[in-house]
Amino acid sequence: MNLTIIGTGYVGLVTGACLADIGNDVLCLDLDQRKIDVLNQGGVPIHEPGLQEIIARNRKAGRLKFTTDVAASVAHGEIQFIAVGTPSDEDGSADLQYVLAAARNIGRHMNGYKVIVDKSTVPVGTAVRVREAIAEELAARDAQHMFSVVSNPEFLKEGAAVEDFTRPDRIVLGCDEDVPGEKAREVMKRLYAPFNRNRERTLYMDVRSAEFTKYAANAMLATRISFMNELANLADRVGADIEAVRRGIGSDPRIGYDFLYAGCGYGGSCFPKDVQALINTAVERQQSLRILEAVEAVNEAQKKILAHKIVERLGDDLSGRTFGVWGLAFKPNTDDMREAPSRPLIAELLKRGARVKAYDPVAVDEARRVFALDLQDVPHQHARLTFESDEMDVARGADALVILTEWKVFKSPDFDSLKQHLRTPLIFDGRNLYEPEALSELGIEYHAIGRQPARREGITAPQTAAAQNGAAEPQHATSDAALAR
Structure with a gap:
C-alpha cells in the first residue's frame, strides 16, 4: 500500500519505518528541510533502539523516502497519517495548529479518496475539526472527493517503540459509521492485517472513544506513578521500605507490578502533556478531574x-x-x-x-x-x-x-x-x-x-x-x- 506520514518526529518516524518494513511504500513529509536532509543522508534525528537499522534497510530497498514536497506527499498515499506535534498551549490544552495545517494541506491537494489518520495524540473532537478543515479546502476549489478521518492513537514507549509497534498488545481504530467510514475501516483493516495473524489485536470503536482512549491510558499510568511516589514519601516518614511494599501489592493480580516504581517523577513528551490536556478538556466542559489535578501536583513536587x-x-x-x-x-x-x-x-x-x-x-x-x-x-x-x-x-x-x-x-x-x-x-x-x-x-x-x-x-x-x-x-x-x- 502507498502511505504518507506527515511529520518525522518520534511517532512519525517509528510509524513510517515499521510500516515500510512490512512491505508498504512509505513517503514521509516534514517541512523542516534540515531534518529531511539528515534523513536522506542516512542519519536519524532521534535516538530509538533499532530504528536506524530499519530506516537504513528500507531506504536501501526503496520503500521509505523523505520529502518536503507537500503536493507530492498528498498524491502518494491513499492513507495519510498525521503524526505532527501537539505541544501544550499556555493553558495546558493541546495545540492543534500543526494537525489542522496538515489537514488543510491534504484538502488543498487531494484528487481522490483518502483515509486521513490522526496518529498524533489529540483531544476528543479533533477528528471533527480535521474533517471540517479538509472540507473547507475542498469547497474552496469546488472539489468533491470522498474522504474519512480515522483515529488511530499510538501506544509507543520511548526506548521500546519499535517493539511496541511491531508487536502491539492492541491496535485502536476509531471509524465513522457512514459509507466513507466503512470504507476507511476496510482499508485500515488491510493495512494492519500483518499484525493480527496469530490473534486479533484491533479494537474498533467510534472516533471520539478512540481519541479518549489514548488520554485515558496515559492518565492511568501517570496516576500509578504519582500514587507510588506519594506512598514512598510517607514510607520515608514511617520507616517502611517502599520496595517491599511494591512487591507486596504488585503480587496482587488485580494490581500488577507495572508502573509501581517510586522515583523522582515522570517526564517525557506524553504523560505531562496528556494529563494537562485531559484536565483542560474537563475544564472546558465545566468538570473538575480532581484525581488528575492531584497526579500533576504530586509529580511536580516529586x-x-x-x-x-x-x-x-x-x-x-x-x-x-x-x-x-x-x-x-x-x-x-x-x-x-x-x-x-x-x-x-x-x-x-x-x-x-x-x-x-x-x-x-x-x-x-x-x-x-x-x-x-x-x-x-x-x-x-x-x-x-x-x-x-x-x-x-x-x-x-x-x-x-x-x-x-x-x-x-x-x-x-x-x-x-x-x-x-x-x-x-x-x-x-x-x-x-x-x-x-x-x-x-x-x-x-x-x-x-x-x-x-x-x-x-x-x-x-x-x-x-x-x-x-x-x-x-x-x-x-x-x-x-x-x-x-
Missing part, C-alpha cells in the same frame, strides 16, 4: 524530592560542593529531555552554589542544548555545569553522586572504584537502583526514595545540616540486602 534530601543532608548552602549526576534523559534508551527530572534538580543545585558534572550514555548532546536554554539568563550558573564522557569521570572528586535515570550501565557499577573516585561515599538515588543494606556494607551512605538509609559504624561522611548545628544525627534502620533491582 521532581524536587531529591533536592530536599540533599539539602537536608548537606545544608542550604552548597557552595564549594561538587555533585556528579548519572542520567539526564527522562528515561533510559532515549535522548528525550522533555520534562526530565534532571532539569529542575540540576538547576536547584546550581542555584545553591554547587558545581555539577553530568553524564548520560545518549542524551549529553541534547542536554547541552536544553541546559543552554534553561540557564541562558544565569550564565554564572551555567558555567558550573559540565558534561563528561564517562560515568566514573563524573564521580571523580564529587562530594556526592546523584542518580536520575535508570540506565542499565548504572545498575551494577564497580562500587570499589566508585568509592575511590568520590570524595565522599554518598549517593542520592532517584530511581532506587540499589539495596541500602548492601551499600552500607560497602561503606557507602545511600539515600533513595521511600527506603531507609542504612549506616554502619566507621563510614566517614559529611555531617547533616542538623549535625552541623549541633543536633544529634538520627540513626536509621537497615533493610534486606541484594545489590540492584
